[in-house]
Each structure stands twice: as structure tokens, then as C-alpha cells.
Amino acid sequence: MTQKAAVPFALPIDEILPAILSSLARTPNLVIEAAPGAGKTTRVPPALLGLVQGEILVLEPRRIAARLAARRVAAELGEEVGGTVGYQVRFEEVSGPRTRLRFVTEGILTRRLIGDPTLKGVDAVVLDEFHERHLDGDxxxxxxKRLQVSRPELRIVVMSATLEAAAVSEYLGGCPMLRSEGRLFELAVRHMPYSPLTLAAQVRHGVELLTKDESSGHILVFLPGAAEIRKAMRECETVARKAGMIVLQLHGDLTPAEQDRVVSPSAERKLILATNVAESSVTIDGVSAVIDSGLARVASYSPWTGLPTLAVSRVSKASARQRAGRAGRTGPGRVLRLYSEEDYRQRADHDAPEIVRSDLAQLCLALRVMGLAGFDEIDWLDAPPPPAVERAEKLLDGLGAVGAMAEKMSRYPLPPRLARLVVESQARGVGAQGCLAAAMLSSGERSPQHDLLTALEAEHDGRTLQLQKQLGRIAHAKEGRDDDDALLLSVLSGHPDRVARLRAGSQVLLSSGGSAELDGEPPPYEFMVALEVEDRTEKPLPLIRMTARIEPEWLIDLFPERMREVSSLSWHRTAERVEAVETLLYEELIVQESRDSMPAPEAAAALLAEKMLEVGVTRFVEEAALADLNARIEVAGITPPDLSAVLNDLCFGKRSFAELKNSSADLLAMLEQAAGQSKLREAAPTSVKLPSGRQTKVHYETGKPPWIASRLQDFFGMTETPRIGPGRTPVVVHLLAPNHRAVQTTTDLEGFWTRLYPQVRRELMRRYPRHAWPERPE
Known part of the structure; x- marks a missing residue:
């Protein structure tokens, strides 16, 4: 159906359209830099219809941009969308047999290249807003560029508002660059100081400042996401009503009708609360003021789930300038930045490309299906980091994403884990349930339930149901049998590295070797897959928000290559006993364990000896006897024996401390034997024989000379002091009275008899008259 063509008003880009066509007639590649609102999205692609005969694809970074651009271009051609101009996004395609100009999201082109590597029938591709540097865009x-080797006539046009054009031009063989300056009116930029208020309250305050005067025009507010938009709507409702403004929201999840209401001309003043979709992808006429939160949800990925995530981050200077430019298209504008000028100066000049900060598994899967051996076969504008490539390859290998399996997985617009889930669920006869599970996990739907099966039984939001239908169409999924185990096995197939086991309370052990904490009450099952996990900066353990039950025998059936058996010894602290442990491990997670089988004697002896040393050897031998032996060894000048080796010998054939209870004598004897028993007894005897025939003990103390003690009468007839040790050191002799108290100590018996004995004799005769105290003891 034909409609009256909209009168196309002049746009800044129109001035360089002849130069664009002239350049592309000579060389196939072109880089275009044009300011926001210059009209590059809606004027350049249709201008190419007369240059090439085949189809023209225009890549847009967002669905809303593809839809709105297609409608605008079709209207200017006097047609409905679906005629010459069409669009295709994730959940929707509007085109017809006459469609030659097709606006698509970046991922659509990737999947088209997988099925048709030569892009048959396509003569030109325009990459719009390339400065956003999405993964699929790169x-x-x-x-x-690789395809141009075999198809040199293929036109490639790269367009952006804040592009580093020289780098892209060089990448495309030094191709021409054209610039449209646009028409940007004067902007009054004001930075706000730090505020402790919530973001929504800061927005309200900004709206109050901007509506104090009588200026007309819409106010465009940039916020990180839909949640912040809803909060700001509630906060600004009163101030907007007083200013005679209607409050509208703009983000990618709105229906086409809701999006049209925001961008369509209106006599009413609008307060538009938008994500960064309004930064470059969508032009809204009539905006005279911008409030910039300085924040955006930046695409990244969760290393736990491998799913895309959006983290709130500060925007770059380039994004801040582009946001500000939205206020100066039709007249002088005002910009209120909710951050300080110093904050602005410290921001990065440009946002980092996704390829250097995102998960590359889906990208790697696409290359595998295309028959490319790896990332090295592609000439990248910015090469991906090798560690990220290695992680992606490892994940795909773990999912079995090779050959036919990789091709099946690539059919689904899902991260590889969830694509593997859907493929497995089809094979197990639960395809419909698998599509629902993958849709719920992929859409970001936040369920109050923490168990997957319970969450699947609840009502789902529109995004989940829409994706479920799309997946069902691709998989030709039909309602099959109700088999929870089959679905859970499919979930496990897509998450082989997310296996966990309930430990105690809310903590779980992970197959990677770490720990995590469960959100809410622990599930009634022990083994699980951690499906939704988030890292927390304020707490040491990551938080698991959703789990799925698995049985340990499934791990053996599905992933025998990840299983291993380990035999080890364990110390039972309570029983103080060595136990043999046979452990079945899934990666680093214990799946099954058996204890108390008979350990190998050598290994058991080593561990038992180690534990003896930990508690102290004196628990098993008299401390004084051990100290005496060590002192004898020191006096004898012998190298001390290796205590660990002796303990190992002592413990051989034993398993517990109880068996060592009566081993004191054995240990001392073994230590003496290890030190050299004959040499030790000769150099440091345990006793010496006195003239009376009595053997008296030699006492040894570390750091002191050895000594002996006996009654003075026992030494009658001994004139030389006993000597021991390699240096023949005289012992200290303690001469005792009949009451066994020392009357004299000496190391010189001969001197004692000559000089001191007469006096000692008189005293002893007085005190002990019944004892014989000869004048000359012999």
C-alpha cells in the first residue's frame, strides 16, 4: 500500500550526499563522521538505492533504532514499511519481496553470515553508530572486510557521530573519510556538585531548575536503565505537572506504539526519561534541554554464568558530548550534568570496545560454525585479549560445541550455555520446557523463586514469553512429556562448570574449588547447578540466586572426562587416627568419599609421625628422659639423629596415637640406636662404677657438664675424678652426707681428699658419730 511521501526537510548530511555517492562509485569503502541529528541514518542508506542493484543492509546497535529508522525512511519514500524498506530485529521482521533496504540489528547479520557466508544478493552494508563498538558490530x-577479498564490489560504509575515523579508515585499506559538521547551536553546560540525594531526587531537582524560566521545548533525561527511569518518573510527577509537561519513558523494551509516541511531534512539552538509546540511535525533535546522569548500563558479562550483564558505569567524554548535542539541534540549548566538571575531566575519552571487555564465547561459536579455525584467521580492528579467547574456547569445548553440535547451537539467539540447554532438551523430548527455561534465564527475568523448576511454574513477563515463542519456532518444539529429570539433565549439559554441593547452612562448594552463598533458604537437595550468580564487592563470597537440582550419578554419565578418583590419607582429629580416603571428584568437588579402609603402611606411618611432631613428642615419652638423651648426645659430640625418620620407623604398622601409648621405651631406644649406641655409651655412659662397687647414674643436662651424686663413703679409695666425652671432661661430683644432702661438690677428687676432706671429716664425725670416717680413706 502506497502512502503520501513525507516532505523531507533539509538535513546537514544532505550537503555531502553527492560526495558520498561519488566516493562509493570509485572505491568500495567509506567512513562517514556526522554530528548527532545530521540525518546520516535516514538519508545515507536510501541514497545508495540508485548506486547498487542488490540489497542494502543497515546495521543498527539497537532494535528501537532499526524500527524507527525504517519507518522514517519508508515515510520519506511515500511507502509503508515492508515495501522497499524493511527491518528485522530479534523478535520481529517486517519486509516483503520488494524490500531492498533492510535495517537490522548487528546480531541478525552475524546469523545471516553463518547461513550465507557470501551474502548473496547484498551489494552494500552500512554500519551505523559504529562508535558504540558492540561485539557483533566488530x-x-x-x-x-574478509568477504571483500572474494567480493571486491561489496560496499562497506561505516558511520558514527563520535568515531575515531582515521583508525577505521586505515583498517579498511586507507579508504576515504567524509565529515558532516551538522548544525549545532550554542549550548550552556552546567556541572552540578556532588549530592547525597538519590539519582531520582537529583533528576527532580534538575527539572525544577530547568523549568523555572519560560523556555519551551522538551527535556531529555539520560538515565542508566528502566529501573532508574521508573523511580525518576515517580519522583518527577508533581514538578512535571506544575510545568505542564507529560512524562514519557524511552528504552528498548517499549512497544513500537510507545516508542512512536515519544519521538512523534507534539504540542505538549515532554519530559523524556531515556536510556542511552536516545544518545545516538534515535533523534527526538524539539529537545531544548538535557539532564545527563553521566551513567549508563554498559554491556559486560558474568564470569559465573557466561550470560551478558549490564553494569552501571560512568559514560565517556565522547558519550557526554553526544548527549549534550541532543539539546542544540533546533536552537540554543541547556545541558545539566549531574556530576562535577572535575569528574568530567577524569573520564575516558571513548568507551572501550566490547571485544576487549566481554565474554567471547558466542563470537567464538560463530567462527567455529563458519569453519574458521580461530580468532587468528580474522583481521580485527581491535584484537580480542588472548586470555578471553582461551576462556571462550575452553567453555565451548566443555559444551561439546564442535561440528554438528556447534551448528545446532548457533541456530538460537542465545548465549552458548543456553543454546546447549535447548539442543539437549530437544534430544531428551522436553524441548518446550527447555525453551522456556532458556528464555527465562536469558531475558533477565528476576524471579522471587530460587529453584529453577519452581520458577518455571510461575507467571512470566512479556520478554520471556516472546523469546520462548521465538525459540520454539526455531526448534519446532512441541509440548512433550513432563519429565523434570530430563529438563534438569539438559540444564546440566549447558552448565558443566557450574556444579555445586551444599556444604553447611547457606554455603555451597563449587566445582571450581571455591565457595559461594545461597540467596534465601537452602534447597532440599545437596547437588545443584548454580544458574544465576553475582559477584559482590561488599562480601567475600558470590551470591547464588537460582539453582537447579542434579543427581551426582548424572555427572558420571554426562561428563566422565571431568571425573577422577583420588586415594589419600586423612587425619581423624577426634579418634586421633590415620584413615585411608577414597574420593571421587568432579573437577575439584567431592562427589563421593569412603573412609577407614586400611591405609598403606608407609604413608600411614609418615602421616602419624607428622601428627606426633605437631602435638609434641613429649606426649609419648617422658620429657626428662628425652632431655637426658639429647644432653648425652650433645656431650658425646655426636650428630643428633633425624627425629622424623625415627618416628617414621616407630610408627610403621601403626595408625593411631592409641597404639603409641606405651612406646616411650621403644622411642628412646630407637633414638639411641640412630645416634650410634656403642659410641654413645662409650662417650657418654649412663652410669659409672664407684670403689664401693655401686653403679651411680650420670646426669646430663643441656648446656651443663654431666654430674654424679652418691654418699661420700662410696668414693673412699677413688682419687681420680671420672671423665667422659670425647674431651675427657671431668664430671661434677656431688658428695653426699648420710642424709643424702651434699656436703661438697667438686671436679677434683684428688684435691678434695688433700685439702678439704679433713675439715669435712670433723664435721661429719660430730654429726654422724656412728659412721666410720677414716682419716685416710682407702
């Missing part, structure tokens, strides 16, 4: 540019 892949598309790299594959298109």
Missing part, C-alpha cells in the same frame, strides 16, 4: 566489520 565481528560484522571484520567478516565484511
Amino acid at each position: 565481528l560484522a566489520l571484520a567478516l565484511l
Whole structure:
């Protein structure tokens, strides 16, 4: 159906359209830099219809941009969408047999290249808003450049408002660059100081400042996401009503009708609360003021789930300038930045490309299906980091994403884990349930339930149901049998590295070797897959928000290569006993364990000896006897024996401390034997024989000379002091009275008899008259 063509008003880009066509007639590649609102999205692609005969694809970073651009271009051609101009996004396609100009999201082109590597029938590809540097955009540019080797006539046009054009031009063989300055009116930029208020309250305050005067025009507010938009709507409701403004929201999840209401001309003043979709992808006429939160949800990925995530981050200077430019298209504008000028100066000049900060598994899967051996076969504008490539390859190998399996997985617009889930669920006869599970996990739907099966039984939001239908169409899934185990096995197939086991309370052990904490009450099952996990900066353990039950025998059936058996020894602290442990491990997670089988004697002896040393050897031998032996060894000048080796010998054939209870004598004897028993007894005897025939003990103390003690009468007839040790050191002799108290100590018996004995004799005769005290003891 034909409609009256909209009168196309002049746009800044129109001035360089002849130069664009002239350049592309000579060389196939072109880089265009144009300010926001210059009209590049809606004027450049249709201008190419007369240059090429085949189809023209225009890559847009967002669905809303593809839809709105297609409608605008079709209207200017006097047609409905679906005629010459069409669009295709994740959940929707509007086109017809006459469609030659097709606006698509970046991922659509990637999947088209997988099925048709030569892009048959396509003569030109325009990459719009390329400065956003999405992963699929970088892949598309790299594959298109590669395709030009066999199709040199293929036109590649790269467009952006804040592009580093020289780098892209050099990448495309030094191709021409054209610039449209646009028409930007004067902007009054004001930075706000730090505020402790919530973001919504800061927005309200900003709206109050901007509505104090009588200026007309819409106010465009940039916020990180839909949640912040809803909070700001509630906060600004009163101030907007007083200013005679209607409050509208703009983000990618709105229906086409809701999006049209925001961008369509209106006599009413609008307060538009938008994500960064309004930064470059969508032009809204009539905006005279911008409030910039300085924040955006930046695409990244969760290393736990491998799923895409959006983290709130500060925008770059380039994004801040582009946001500000939205206020100066039709007249002088005002910009209120909710952050300080110093904050602005410290921001990065440009946002980092996704390829250097995102998960590359989906990208790697696409290359595998295309028959490319790896990332090295592609000439990238910015090469991906090798560690990220290695992680992606390892994940895909773990999912079995090779050959036919990789091709099956690539059919689904899902991260590889969830694509593997859907493929497995189809094979197990539960395809419909698998599509629902993958849709719920992929859409970001936040369920109050923490168990997957319970969450699947609840009502789901529109995004989940829409994706479920799309997946069902691709998989030709039909309602099959109700088999929870089959679904859970499919979930496990897609998450082989997310296996966990309930430990105690809310903590779980992970197959990677770490720990995590469960959100809410622990599940009634012990083994699980951690499906939704988030890292927390304020707490040491990551938080698991959703789990799925698995049985340990499934791990053996599905992933025998990840299983291993380990035999080890364990110390039972309570029983103080060595136990043999046979452990079945899934990666680093204990699946099954058996204890108390008979350990190998050598290994058991080593561990038992180690534990003896930990508690102290004196628990098993008299401390004084051990100290005496050590002192004898020191006096004898002998190298001390290896205590660990002696303990190992002592413990051989034993398993517990109880068996060592009566081993004191054995230990001392073994230590003496290890030190050299004959040499030790000769150099440091345990006793000496006195003239009376009595053997008296030699006492040894570390750091002191050895000594002996006996009654003075026992030494009658001994004139030389006993000597021991390699240096023949005289012992200290303690001469005792009949009451066994020392009357004299000496190391010189001969001197004692000559000089001191007469006096000692008189005293002893007085005190002990019944004892014989000869004048000359012999």
C-alpha cells in the first residue's frame, strides 16, 4: 500500500550526499563522521538505492533504532514499511519481496553470515553508530572486510557521530573519510556538585531548575536503565505537572506504539526519561534541554554464568558530548550534568570496545560454525585479549560445541550455555520446557523463586514469553512429556562448570574449588547447578540466586572426562587416627568419599609421625628422659639423629596415637640406636662404677657438664675424678652426707681428699658419730 511521501526537510548530511555517492562509485569503502541529528541514518542508506542493484543492509546497535529508522525512511519514500524498506530485529521482521533496504540489528547479520557466508544478493552494508563498538558490530566489520577479498564490489560504509575515523579508515585499506559538521547551536553546560540525594531526587531537582524560566521545548533525561527511569518518573510527577509537561519513558523494551509516541511531534512539552538509546540511535525533535546522569548500563558479562550483564558505569567524554548535542539541534540549548566538571575531566575519552571487555564465547561459536579455525584467521580492528579467547574456547569445548553440535547451537539467539540447554532438551523430548527455561534465564527475568523448576511454574513477563515463542519456532518444539529429570539433565549439559554441593547452612562448594552463598533458604537437595550468580564487592563470597537440582550419578554419565578418583590419607582429629580416603571428584568437588579402609603402611606411618611432631613428642615419652638423651648426645659430640625418620620407623604398622601409648621405651631406644649406641655409651655412659662397687647414674643436662651424686663413703679409695666425652671432661661430683644432702661438690677428687676432706671429716664425725670416717680413706 502506497502512502503520501513525507516532505523531507533539509538535513546537514544532505550537503555531502553527492560526495558520498561519488566516493562509493570509485572505491568500495567509506567512513562517514556526522554530528548527532545530521540525518546520516535516514538519508545515507536510501541514497545508495540508485548506486547498487542488490540489497542494502543497515546495521543498527539497537532494535528501537532499526524500527524507527525504517519507518522514517519508508515515510520519506511515500511507502509503508515492508515495501522497499524493511527491518528485522530479534523478535520481529517486517519486509516483503520488494524490500531492498533492510535495517537490522548487528546480531541478525552475524546469523545471516553463518547461513550465507557470501551474502548473496547484498551489494552494500552500512554500519551505523559504529562508535558504540558492540561485539557483533566488530565481528560484522571484520567478516565484511574478509568477504571483500572474494567480493571486491561489496560496499562497506561505516558511520558514527563520535568515531575515531582515521583508525577505521586505515583498517579498511586507507579508504576515504567524509565529515558532516551538522548544525549545532550554542549550548550552556552546567556541572552540578556532588549530592547525597538519590539519582531520582537529583533528576527532580534538575527539572525544577530547568523549568523555572519560560523556555519551551522538551527535556531529555539520560538515565542508566528502566529501573532508574521508573523511580525518576515517580519522583518527577508533581514538578512535571506544575510545568505542564507529560512524562514519557524511552528504552528498548517499549512497544513500537510507545516508542512512536515519544519521538512523534507534539504540542505538549515532554519530559523524556531515556536510556542511552536516545544518545545516538534515535533523534527526538524539539529537545531544548538535557539532564545527563553521566551513567549508563554498559554491556559486560558474568564470569559465573557466561550470560551478558549490564553494569552501571560512568559514560565517556565522547558519550557526554553526544548527549549534550541532543539539546542544540533546533536552537540554543541547556545541558545539566549531574556530576562535577572535575569528574568530567577524569573520564575516558571513548568507551572501550566490547571485544576487549566481554565474554567471547558466542563470537567464538560463530567462527567455529563458519569453519574458521580461530580468532587468528580474522583481521580485527581491535584484537580480542588472548586470555578471553582461551576462556571462550575452553567453555565451548566443555559444551561439546564442535561440528554438528556447534551448528545446532548457533541456530538460537542465545548465549552458548543456553543454546546447549535447548539442543539437549530437544534430544531428551522436553524441548518446550527447555525453551522456556532458556528464555527465562536469558531475558533477565528476576524471579522471587530460587529453584529453577519452581520458577518455571510461575507467571512470566512479556520478554520471556516472546523469546520462548521465538525459540520454539526455531526448534519446532512441541509440548512433550513432563519429565523434570530430563529438563534438569539438559540444564546440566549447558552448565558443566557450574556444579555445586551444599556444604553447611547457606554455603555451597563449587566445582571450581571455591565457595559461594545461597540467596534465601537452602534447597532440599545437596547437588545443584548454580544458574544465576553475582559477584559482590561488599562480601567475600558470590551470591547464588537460582539453582537447579542434579543427581551426582548424572555427572558420571554426562561428563566422565571431568571425573577422577583420588586415594589419600586423612587425619581423624577426634579418634586421633590415620584413615585411608577414597574420593571421587568432579573437577575439584567431592562427589563421593569412603573412609577407614586400611591405609598403606608407609604413608600411614609418615602421616602419624607428622601428627606426633605437631602435638609434641613429649606426649609419648617422658620429657626428662628425652632431655637426658639429647644432653648425652650433645656431650658425646655426636650428630643428633633425624627425629622424623625415627618416628617414621616407630610408627610403621601403626595408625593411631592409641597404639603409641606405651612406646616411650621403644622411642628412646630407637633414638639411641640412630645416634650410634656403642659410641654413645662409650662417650657418654649412663652410669659409672664407684670403689664401693655401686653403679651411680650420670646426669646430663643441656648446656651443663654431666654430674654424679652418691654418699661420700662410696668414693673412699677413688682419687681420680671420672671423665667422659670425647674431651675427657671431668664430671661434677656431688658428695653426699648420710642424709643424702651434699656436703661438697667438686671436679677434683684428688684435691678434695688433700685439702678439704679433713675439715669435712670433723664435721661429719660430730654429726654422724656412728659412721666410720677414716682419716685416710682407702
